[in-house]
Amino acid sequence: MxxxxxxxxxxxxxxxxxxxxxxxxKDKIAIxxxxxxxxxxxxxxxAPVLAPFDPYDLTQVDIMDAEIPPNWQENGDxxxxxxxxxxxxxxxxxxxxxxxxxxxxxxxxxxxxxxxGIVIGLIAGYFGGKVDNFLMRLADIQLSFSTLMVAIIxxxxxQAAFGAELYQxxxxxxxxxxxxxxxxxxxxxxxxxxxxxxxxKEYVDAARVIGLRSNRIMFRHILPNTLSPVLVISTVxxxxxxxxxxxxxxxxxxxxxxxxxLGSLISSGFExxxxxxxxxxxxxxxxxxxxxxxVNLLGDWMRDVLNPKLYKG
Amino acid sequence: xxxxxxxxNLYKKFPIHGDWLDQISFAxxxxxxxxxxxxxxxxxxxxxxxxxALCVVGESGCGKSTVARVVMGLLSPSGGEIxxxxxxxxxxxxxxxxxxxxxxxxxFQNPYASLNPRMTIKQTLEEPIRWHQPKxxxxxxxxxxxxxxxxxxxxxxxxxxxxxEFSGGQRQRxxxxxxxxxxxxxxxxxxxxxALDVSIQAQVLNLLMDAQEQRGLTYLFITHDxxxxxxxxxxxxxxxxxxxxxxxxxxxxxxxxxxxxxQALLSAIPRLEDEKPDFIRLKGEVPTPVNLPSGCVxxxxxxxxxxxxxxxxxxxxxxxxxxVACHAVEEGRLD
Numbered sequence: 251m252x253x254x255x256x257x258x259x260x261x262x263x264x265x266x267x268x269x270x271x272x273x274x275x276k277d278k279i280a281i282x283x284x285x286x287x288x289x290x291x292x293x294x295x296x297a298p299v300l301a302p303f304d305p306y307d308l309t310q311v312d313i314m315d316a317e318i319p320p321n322w323q324e325n326g327d328x329x330x331x332x333x334x335x336x337x338x339x340x341x342x343x344x345x346x347x348x349x350x351x352x353x354x355x356x357x358x359x360x361x362x363x364x365x366x367g368i369v370i371g372l373i374a375g376y377f378g379g380k381v382d383n384f385l386m387r388l389a390d391i392q393l394s395f396s397t398l399m400v401a402i403i404x405x406x407x408x409q410a411a412f413g414a415e416l417y418q419x420x421x422x423x424x425x426x427x428x429x430x431x432x433x434x435x436x437x438x439x440x441x442x443x444x445x446x447x448x449x450x451k452e453y454v455d456a457a458r459v460i461g462l463r464s465n466r467i468m469f470r471h472i473l474p475n476t477l478s479p480v481l482v483i484s485t486v487x488x489x490x491x492x493x494x495x496x497x498x499x500x501x502x503x504x505x506x507x508x509x510x511x512l513g514s515l516i517s518s519g520f521e522x523x524x525x526x527x528x529x530x531x532x533x534x535x536x537x538x539x540x541x542x543x544x545v546n547l548l549g550d551w552m553r554d555v556l557n558p559k560l561y562k563g
Numbered sequence: 564x565x566x567x568x569x570x571x572n573l574y575k576k577f578p579i580h581g582d583w584l585d586q587i588s589f590a591x592x593x594x595x596x597x598x599x600x601x602x603x604x605x606x607x608x609x610x611x612x613x614x615x616a617l618c619v620v621g622e623s624g625c626g627k628s629t630v631a632r633v634v635m636g637l638l639s640p641s642g643g644e645i646x647x648x649x650x651x652x653x654x655x656x657x658x659x660x661x662x663x664x665x666x667x668x669x670x671f672q673n674p675y676a677s678l679n680p681r682m683t684i685k686q687t688l689e690e691p692i693r694w695h696q697p698k699x700x701x702x703x704x705x706x707x708x709x710x711x712x713x714x715x716x717x718x719x720x721x722x723x724x725x726x727x728e729f730s731g732g733q734r735q736r737x738x739x740x741x742x743x744x745x746x747x748x749x750x751x752x753x754x755x756x757x758a759l760d761v762s763i764q765a766q767v768l769n770l771l772m773d774a775q776e777q778r779g780l781t782y783l784f785i786t787h788d789x790x791x792x793x794x795x796x797x798x799x800x801x802x803x804x805x806x807x808x809x810x811x812x813x814x815x816x817x818x819x820x821x822x823x824x825x826q827a828l829l830s831a832i833p834r835l836e837d838e839k840p841d842f843i844r845l846k847g848e849v850p851t852p853v854n855l856p857s858g859c860v861x862x863x864x865x866x867x868x869x870x871x872x873x874x875x876x877x878x879x880x881x882x883x884x885x886x887v888a889c890h891a892v893e894e895g896r897l898d
Contacts, residue, residue: 451677453677453679455677458636459636460690460745461661461665462690474681475680
């Protein structure tokens with residue numbers, strides 16, 4: 251027994267020495283994606299500082315400024331870098347605020363999905379038998395309705411029942427709830443599959459022999475060992491949630507025009523795209539595509555790192 | 564001498580039929596439900612005496628690990644009873660079981676799976692004490708962990724490390740430390756050394772024997788390695804296809820095996836100087852535990868089987884201080 255006593259390194263030093271960090275440094279796509287994602291994220295978080303106008307403040311909006319093209323074009327106005335939309339709002343400011351809303355819906359909806367899915371998946375996988383059967387059939391039923399269909403029905407019924415006024419106030423909350431609840435089976439299935447594999451390992455038996463309660467075994471022992479697949483699907487799900495929100499907004503069931511997300515911006519510009527005002531649709535569209543693309547690329551990279559057994563195509 | 568653990572007429576079967584749709588089968592012109600079970604343990608009765616190391620031996624699939632798991636309450640028996648110090652424990656709720664959890668601990672076979680990969684060694688070792696003695700002061704807790712780590716030969720300063728930083732032998736030492744840390748009286752060891760290197764096996768075995776001496780432990784030791792039994796066991800129970808063949812002291816077993824299966828098993832130990840003059844070759848294979856043979860489970864392969872063996876299940880009977888379940892031994896046909 252040699253005594254090579256080593257002080258335990260700090261968290262940061264551990265991270266810098268990890269496989270995760272090394273493979274990140276080697277992967278150019280991951281670095282570029284992460285940089286772009288970080289830029290978009292910080293720009294949207296700093297929107298009140300970066301944006302020259304407040305698109306929610308009606309006193310700063312002048313209808314006479316409507317549909318001004320980006321400033322590098324003819325008739326451009328140097329106040330509005332990316333031009334203005336049909337109501338005269340500065341596109342640059344509106345995109346910053348819209349990205350913020352899109353990201354917030356994406357992240358919050360995924361948090362809700364993850365919470366529901368992890369709890370249900372853990373319970374189904376750990377207890378098995380009838381509980382498992384019941385919960386997984388529930389997941390199958392939920393999956394047999396497409397997210398968009400559920401969202402359209404719920405949001406349309408809500409709008410019809412409680413009026414557009416209330417809907418505009420609660421749109422953000424409703425979108426998070428609908429997208430969050432509609433997609434939990436993705437998590438539940440992944441977590442359940444991992445739990446089924448982990449449950450058979452002897453450390454779980456050891457915890458049972460100690461006499462620990464099921465809750466503690468599930469959340470303290472099994473859950474930490476199921477987190478890497480959860481992390482991977484989370485990135486894909488964030489991208490999906492952002493797209494779902496954009497689709498719903500495009501269909502007029504998402505964020506109201508007074509508080510536009512990227513999707514509702516695209517939708518509001520769609521009416522003008524053939525009259526020449528392409529920037530109202532195209533610019534938020536590019537931002538949306540970039541955002542979803544980098545999140546997906548990061549997710550792909552993360553899947554390869556955390557799951558080295560997968561062959562890269 | 565009173566028995567610490569009594570296993571009384573234990574049965575365990577595992578269903579292998581699917582859900583109710585899979586069970587429906589069509590035969591002889593009508594539908595009926597077909598249920599199939601693997602009969603892992605069939606009427607095992609065993610007493611573990613205080614202070615002994617009772618080894619359970621047998622080939623793979625004979626149900627020895629299932630016995631260990633049922634005794635520890637990881638599986639519930641299909642029939643029979645488990646008693647600890649005379650109290651029945653196999654049907655207790657997890658709350659009522661708590662006092663026994665401190666007294667009974669288990670060491671597992673695979674040191675690579677039996678430690679939680681996301682917990683440091685210190686967390687793994689502190690958890691059982693925190694759970695069973697929540698009032699213990701942090702200082703005492705740390706002393707206790709350090710003391711147990713030292714006693715199993717693991718440097719206490721390694722506590723911050725994760726299991727993957729250790730070798731198999733060191734991990735098994737840590738597993739043993741986790742079992743010892745709640746000061747148990749009775750330890751079930753399910754093939755604790757079979758996944759280890761031969762050179763490490765002896766070290767870990769000696770560690771287990773030292774712990775037995777210092778702490779007055781009782782072992783139920785599951786193994787398939789007869790040389791381990793010779794070295795470690797005070798008494799031996801030989802299992803075949805979920806039933807006990809012979810229960811006796813280790814010395815008697817190696818000197819004079821009584822049951823035909825035990826004789827065949829012992830003759831199969833490879834020896835260096837041996838030309839295998841009296842090697843007993845058994846015919847056939849172990850029957851499937853799904854459809855157990857009638858009568859004695861060994862009758863299909865036993866050179867001494869007769870009609871009675873095919874009809875009647877033999878029970879353990881005391882013969883010259885050895886418990887043997889064999890009609891031939893009972894009738895004196897073997898001599």
